[in-house]
Amino acid sequence: MRTPRRPGTALRHLRPHTAPTASRLSPLFGEAERDLVTVRDLLRFAVSRFREAGLVFGHGTSNAYDEAAYLILHALHLPLDTLEPFLDARLTATEREAVLELLKRRVRERRPAAYLTREAWLGDFRFYVDERVIVPRSFIAELLREQLAPWVADPGAVRAALDLCTGSGCLAILLAHAFPEAQVDAADLSDDALEVASRNVSDYGLADRVRLVRSDLFEALGESRYDVIVSNPPYVAQASMEALPPEYLHEPQQALAGGPDGLQFVRRILAQARRHLNPGGLLVVEIGHNREALEEAFPNLPFVWPETSAGDRHVFLLHYEDLSAG
Known part of the structure; x- marks a missing residue:
């Protein structure tokens, strides 16, 4: 995993961007959630949903994978630079709910991850x-x-x-x-x-x-x-x-x-x-x-x-x- 503890990219010249409509958001989360058992399952699911929703990055991470990994590890109170040992760990129902709630907010609110977690990293500084x-x-x-x-x-x-x-x-x-x-x-x-x-x-x-x-x-x-x-x-x-x-x-x-x-x-x-x-x-x-x-x-x-x-x-x-x- 590429650690999210690094300066984000500088704001680039951006083309006009249209946020997904409510109807487009509705199928992004649903019955499939009950099949998400491990961290690996949630990571794959989050990357797919982020890409499907057309999220824009640049506030500490530069792509859907790094951002999904960061939000999952944060929600589970795990070290942000250590993903591999936990990929196949099974989540409790409470843990899965906490992760999914954070992922849903990122998609539905289009709010930078740092505002959802109330933290940002520059190198090792939080x-x-x-x-x-x-x-x-x-x-x-x-x-x-x-x-x-x-x-x-x-x-x-x-x-x-x-x-x-x-x-x-x-x-x-x-x-x-x-x-x-x-x-x-x-x-x-x-x-x-x-x-x-x-x-x-x-x-x-x-x-x-x-x-x-x-x-x-x-x-x-x-x-x-x-x-x-x-x-x-x-x-x-x-x-x-x-x-x-x-x-x-x-x-x-x-x-x-x-x-x-x-x-x-x-x-x-x-x-x-x-x-x-x-x-x-x-x-x-x-x-x-x-x-x-x-x-x-x-x-x-x-x-x-x-x-x-x-x-x-x-x-x-x-x-x-x-x-x-x-």
């Missing part, structure tokens, strides 16, 4: 999530596992870090783990998002190192300067917003919408970041599928595009000294 925040799925998390090497030469020298548009607080928490000497600011304009972030910061015991700030990007941060700034801002272009599948409509739209070309917030970040970076400091921003538009808009900036699991087009890096060219 975060509480609900509909007040988008489901964590940033490629920046992959770079933080390596402490932003080689662009940060000495992780111990990072004393101040900032996560702009923090949402659930996931990247701020990863910053605190990647740079143990750093005090971290986590900024977001949404009070709802900051409430979720507060819960996650508390769960990780980081209240003394992660400060939550209500701010429209840099506006409430005063003269603060940082050694590292990361941001996964809203970057979905208007055309893509109008074509979102039902799963994405459950997320707060203000956390997705990036204006006509997806660069509305990125432009503001680039205009202000140098004033909030220390000399030698690093800016890391995720921009989805907007690389060409960004490079056309800022031809004088020497963007660096690190390799992630999705290629080298989704996250850019700039140092303090680079931003003077803008």
Whole structure:
């Protein structure tokens, strides 16, 4: 099994999608449920139903198999990275009912799995999530596992870090783990998002190192300067917003919408970041599928595009000294 404990895919440019009608949903579950005896039975059944219903993935898993496996293991309170030993285990009636209820909700509500289970994973890090925040799925998390090497030469020298548009607080928490000497600011304009972030910061015991700030990007941060700034801002272009599948409509739209070309917030970040970076400091921003538009808009900036699991087009890096060219 491919473990679901990994960053989900970045939101792609999506074609218009029509949700299944009630009549189409009705035959997806029925009398055949009584013949589902083992985990293997439920897994096969779930993959078939998910594909039949035309579900869209991208909130932690990228396909019907991984999502079905995750939901089944979660409902049965089994380790999320261990499927094989349990495939032929027979379920009790209560266990089967719990699994089927979760699978039915995924199909009928078209709600991302993370909102059904109230959890999302970035690598080995688990975060509480609900509909007040988008489901964590940033490629920046992959770079933080390596402490932003080689662009940060000495992780111990990072004393101040900032996560702009923090949402659930996931990247701020990863910053605190990647740079143990750093005090971290986590900024977001949404009070709802900051409430979720507060819960996650508390769960990780980081209240003394992660400060939550209500701010429209840099506006409430005063003269603060940082050694590292990361941001996964809203970057979905208007055309893509109008074509979102039902799963994405459950997320707060203000956390997705990036204006006509997806660069509305990125432009503001680039205009202000140098004033909030220390000399030698690093800016890391995720921009989805907007690389060409960004490079056309800022031809004088020497963007660096690190390799992630999705290629080298989704996250850019700039140092303090680079931003003077803008």
